[in-house]
Amino acid sequence: MAAAASAARVGKAAGEIPEYRVVTPYPRSEKPGMPGPYPGRVVRVRSENCIDEATERIDIPTIQEMIARGMSSLTGDADARDSWRRFFNSSDTVGVKINSSGAPAVCSRPEVVTEICRQLIGAGVKPGEIFIHERGERQMASIEYPKYVPQGVRVEASSTYLGLDPDVFVDVNFFGEEDTRSFMLRMATQRFTKIINVPNMKDHGAAGVTGCLKNLAYGEFNNVGRSHFHQKTHTLSFISTLCDVEPLRSRTVLQIMDGLIGVWHAGPFSRDKRFRFYPKQMLFGTDPVAIDRLLIDVIDDKRKAEDAISVWDQSMDNYDSDRAKWENDPNINRFIRETGHIEYATRFGLGEYDLGRIDAKEIQIS
Numbered sequence: 001m002a003a004a005a006s007a008a009r010v011g012k013a014a015g016e017i018p019e020y021r022v023v024t025p026y027p028r029s030e031k032p033g034m035p036g037p038y039p040g041r042v043v044r045v046r047s048e049n050c051i052d053e054a055t056e057r058i059d060i061p062t063i064q065e066m067i068a069r070g071m072s073s074l075t076g077d078a079d080a081r082d083s084w085r086r087f088f089n090s091s092d093t094v095g096v097k098i099n100s101s102g103a104p105a106v107c108s109r110p111e112v113v114t115e116i117c118r119q120l121i122g123a124g125v126k127p128g129e130i131f132i133h134e135r136g137e138r139q140m141a142s143i144e145y146p147k148y149v150p151q152g153v154r155v156e157a158s159s160t161y162l163g164l165d166p167d168v169f170v171d172v173n174f175f176g177e178e179d180t181r182s183f184m185l186r187m188a189t190q191r192f193t194k195i196i197n198v199p200n201m202k203d204h205g206a207a208g209v210t211g212c213l214k215n216l217a218y219g220e221f222n223n224v225g226r227s228h229f230h231q232k233t234h235t236l237s238f239i240s241t242l243c244d245v246e247p248l249r250s251r252t253v254l255q256i257m258d259g260l261i262g263v264w265h266a267g268p269f270s271r272d273k274r275f276r277f278y279p280k281q282m283l284f285g286t287d288p289v290a291i292d293r294l295l296i297d298v299i300d301d302k303r304k305a306e307d308a309i310s311v312w313d314q315s316m317d318n319y320d321s322d323r324a325k326w327e328n329d330p331n332i333n334r335f336i337r338e339t340g341h342i343e344y345a346t347r348f349g350l351g352e353y354d355l356g357r358i359d360a361k362e363i364q365i366s
Contacts, residue, residue: 017237021171022245026189029250033195034243036253036286037086040352040359042294043073043284047365051260053278058111058260062365067115067256069363070284081122087253088194090124095192096132097252099199099215100139102263102270107139108198110148112258112282116196117149127152131161133187135219162186164222170242175229182221188248195252197288201262201279203299205326206233208311208339210268211295212255212288213350217242228335231319236338240345243288249350255291257283264302265330272327277302289351290358292342306330311339 031037045066049059068080075083088094096116098108117130130153134140137157145155158164164183173180188195199215206228207214217239218224224242227234243249259282265275279298283291300311308330309318318333320326326334343353352358 026246032250033253035351084123101268106270201259202267206335207235208337211292287351
């Protein structure tokens with residue numbers, strides 16, 4: 001715990017990084033799930049046929065092929081079923097961490113999550129030992145996963161199953177708030193043996209972009225929105241501090257980014273269809289930092305194409321506290337963005353950020 005707090009201060013002036021106190025009884029694994037067995041390796045699978053932009057209908061056979069190709073390319077196995085068996089077996093209880101903050105428009109698509117569940121079952125995991133989960137129940141309920149996924153697979157939130165773990169938390173005072181603790185979901189600490197992270201490709205007003213790291217940090221812990229207040233945000237250090245907490249770090253063994261639909265402004269929500277776009281791709285890996293590094297360019301390139309300010313922009317000239325203005329104008333920032341939170345995660349050894357050290361393989365499916 002002390003080591004993590006010290007690492008969070010490297011390279012920053014005194015007082016810029018809050019003092020974090022990490023409390024957990026779970027030991028560090030010798031081979032944690034992040035960055036996992038394939039540090040720096042990312043497989044990007046694209047297909048123009050995966051989604052119809054007019055109807056947003058998903059082509060299921062294409063999704064199945066994208067996932068099969070992505071997994072086999074990640075591991076080097078000829079048969080994707082062998083790839084899944086490298087990570088999961090019949091003794092596992094698997095949490096599938098979805099993203100529902102942009103639901104129902106932009107979320108971890110049920111067609112994608114269903115195929116993941118099918119492959120887990122094929123690897124021997126019992127349907128009742130698969131938990132599609134999220135911190136909040138309301139947004140997740142709007143996606144109606146039970147209508148799609150195999151029978152027996154559970155869909156749960158912290159409010160519907162087990163709640164929060166009082167023994168695993170990060171204590172930090174950002175702005176003098178009364179409640180300074182963020183607790184991990186008890187599902188993650190006491191129920192799951194493995195976690196699959198299924199984020200989206202989205203802009204984020206405070207974190208710059210929201211991908212693998214933020215989906216875990218702000219979805220497996222409570223009381224996290226307090227990290228930004230007025231223009232200031234502590235997402236730079238908070239996100240990786242949360243991702244480093246055991247047992248989350250060791251149990252998160254696979255990252256599958258659902259980039260069929262994205263949000264290029266006013267994320268993580270998707271209230272205005274003008275700011276949705278269709279990357280039509282999925283990213284596969286065990287290294288969340290490497291995947292998120294590629295995500296930065298996807299979002300920033302789209303913003304540049306729309307003549308919007310960069311996800312790296314931190315100018316107070318472009319800041320406005322009026323949420324309505326920010327939601328309607330892509331040249332306004334609601335917070336001082338901390339896109340650097342992804343590079344910051346390398347201080348915890350969570351993955352590779354340098355593009356020169358990222359092995360990115362591209363697969364195109366017709």
